[in-house]
Each structure stands twice: as C-alpha cells, then as structure tokens.
Amino acid sequence: ISVTSLDPNLQRVLEPRTxxxxxxxxxxxxxxxxxIPTGVMVAPIIPGLTDHEVPKILDACAKAGAQFAGxxxxxxxxxxxxxxxxWLEEHFPDRKEKVLGRIRDMRGNRLNNSQWHTRMTGEGVFAEQIASLFRVGCRHAGIGERPALSTASFRKSTTQLRLKL
Structure with a gap:
C-alpha cells in the first residue's frame, strides 16, 4: 500500500480522488x-515537501500492521x-524553488535521472539523508525486510489447460 502523506489536506492536493x-x-x-503479508511504499517522497513525514508514516503503518517498507x-x-x-507553482509557490533544487541535487542537476540503481532513491547528500531517515524510521517502528516470496499457498494444476478458438 502506498502512503504519500498522513496529512489529509496535503494528500488530497497531491493525489486527488484517491x-x-x-x-x-x-x-x-x-x-x-x-x-496477508503487508508492506508500505512511502512514495513518492518529495524533498522539501513530504520528506519530514517519513518517520511518522512508518510509525503509523507499523501500528496498522505493516511488516516491511520501501x-x-x-x-x-x-x-x-x-x-x-x-503544480508546485499553483499549490506551493513558496516552496517551489526549494523542492526543485533538492530534486536537482539528487538527480545530477536534472529533474530526472533514469540511471539504474539510483533512479528511485537518488544520490548525493539529500538522498543519503532521506535514506538514513528511512532506515532509522524503519528500525524505530519495528518494520523489517520484505519476506521471501513463497508459492506454498498455490495449488499445482493436475491437468493441462487448453485454449479454445
């Protein structure tokens, strides 16, 4: 389950009709x-807008039963x-430059970097701060690693299925 913010007003602006x-x-x-094994995806984290909520989100999700997080x-x-x-100009004009600046700092002076391994977590000082905040938040909330996938609950079919034309 993705959780972007615990603030219902901010969440409504970020993700209307969700x-x-x-x-x-x-x-x-x-x-x-x-x-059912359940995890939370804290996403998207918007530096300068939602990053400060990460520990609170993890705590609330752990109390609700989340076992793992990303x-x-x-x-x-x-x-x-x-x-x-x-969207930033319309809803958060006072934070626009800060938010965009932080994103650029984490994306090699661009707003997007599709480079494998860093495209989801960024790089640099701000990305490291968010990663640390996330790790400490998980540890504090008691959220662990994602469990290994299991096929134990699936039944193997004993007959071959055929498609009919």
Whole structure:
C-alpha cells in the first residue's frame, strides 16, 4: 500500500480522488488481520515537501500492521516535469524553488535521472539523508525486510489447460 502523506489536506492536493491516509492505514490493518503479508511504499517522497513525514508514516503503518517498507524519491521523467513545476507553482509557490533544487541535487542537476540503481532513491547528500531517515524510521517502528516470496499457498494444476478458438 502506498502512503504519500498522513496529512489529509496535503494528500488530497497531491493525489486527488484517491484513498485518504486513514483509509490506507485501515487497508493495511485489514490485510494483516486476514493474515496477508503487508508492506508500505512511502512514495513518492518529495524533498522539501513530504520528506519530514517519513518517520511518522512508518510509525503509523507499523501500528496498522505493516511488516516491511520501501520508498521512492519523486521522479519527473519527460512531460511530467513541467506538469509538476506548474503544480508546485499553483499549490506551493513558496516552496517551489526549494523542492526543485533538492530534486536537482539528487538527480545530477536534472529533474530526472533514469540511471539504474539510483533512479528511485537518488544520490548525493539529500538522498543519503532521506535514506538514513528511512532506515532509522524503519528500525524505530519495528518494520523489517520484505519476506521471501513463497508459492506454498498455490495449488499445482493436475491437468493441462487448453485454449479454445
């Protein structure tokens, strides 16, 4: 389950017409109560806008039952970058330059870097700070590593299926 923010007003602006933070936490709780391994994706983390929420998000998700977590720092490929810049200007004009500057600092002075291994987490001082914040937040919340995948619950078919034309 992805959680971008715990602030319902910010989340509504970030992701209109999507489930509220509370509804996402309830979904995590219901999945865990049903015995389903459940994790949280703190994403996208927007430096200068949502990065300060990472520990609170991890704590709330752990209390709801999340067992593992991951994160992604915002990526702005191709046509997404100008849309995001316009969105910032409209909703957070006072933070626009700070947010874009931090993204550029983590993306090699660009708004997007599709380089393998760093495209989701960025690089540089701010990316390292977010990674550290995430690791410490997971440890504090008691969130561990993703469990190994298991096929134990699947039944193997004893007959060959055929497609009919």
């Amino acid at each position: 489930s509220s933070p509370q509804a996402r936490l309830e979904a995590i709780m219901q999945l865990r109560q049903a015995g 994160y992604t720092i915002i990526r702005l490929p191709w046509a997404v970058a100008p849309l995001f810049e316009h």
